Amino acid sequence: MLDPDDLIVTKTDLSGKIRYGNRTFYKFAGYGPSECIGTQHNIIRHPDMPRTVFKLLWDTLKSGDEIFAYVNNRSRNGDHYWVLAHVTPSWNEKGEIIGYHSNRRAPNRAVIRDHIEPLYAALMQIEKNSGSPKDALAAGEKHVSDLLASKGMSFNELMFALGI
Numbered sequence: 614m615l616d617p618d619d620l621i622v623t624k625t626d627l628s629g630k631i632r633y634g635n636r637t638f639y640k641f642a643g644y645g646p647s648e649c650i651g652t653q654h655n656i657i658r659h660p661d662m663p664r665t666v667f668k669l670l671w672d673t674l675k676s677g678d679e680i681f682a683y684v685n686n687r688s689r690n691g692d693h694y695w696v697l698a699h700v701t702p703s704w705n706e707k708g709e710i711i712g713y714h715s716n717r718r719a720p721n722r723a724v725i726r727d728h729i730e731p732l733y734a735a736l737m738q739i740e741k742n743s744g745s746p747k748d749a750l751a752a753g754e755k756h757v758s759d760l761l762a763s764k765g766m767s768f769n770e771l772m773f774a775l776g777i
């Protein structure tokens with residue numbers, strides 16, 4: 614579990630391969646730099662994370678926007694740790710996206726218990742009950758967009774409203 618003063622940082626290239634991690638990242642991941650640099654960020658993916666959330670993350674980043682998202686990650690030894698991630702595109706002087714950057718800190722445990730775990734469990738169920746992987750993502754995205762429409766909020770606004 615992250616302490617309030619822990620900050621996990623990684624940077625990736627455009628394809629999601631890790632280019633940089635800070636010491637806290639390696640400590641929680643349980644992998645060293647030689648195992649992570651050049652490796653896809655899904656090296657720490659937890660199987661309980663809905664694919665819909667990562668689709669939303671990538672769509673948001675590729676459109677040039679930033680996203681706040683709760684993510685459950687898996688360490689090398691099988692432990693898991695929840696984070697609140699703020700993920701942003703990195704731009705060059707020509708205004709082109711050249712990679713991505715994520716800062717994560719200790720999440721609000723009550724928000725995870727009361728809102729995020731139920732939402733992600735519902736998304737996992739929806740994804741599981743859908744035919745193809747494509748249908749699963751479409752159904753997951755519909756669930757999220759219906760939720761946001763019912764609240765009149767964007768995804769980031771909902772995260773802020775929950776109390777990040």
Ligand SMILES: Cc1cc2nc3c(=O)[nH]c(=O)nc-3n(C[C@H](O)[C@H](O)[C@H](O)COP(=O)(O)O)c2cc1C
Pocket residue numbers: 623624625629653654655656657658659662667674684686700701713714715
């Ligand atoms: C900057 C950045 C940080 C990321 N951080 C994580 C992370 O902490 N955990 C994670 O599972 N995926 C993270 N991802 C998403 C992964 O690239 C990937 O989409 C996700 O792990 C799902 O992998 P899969 O599509 O192979 O199932 C990050 C992506 C970017 C661009």
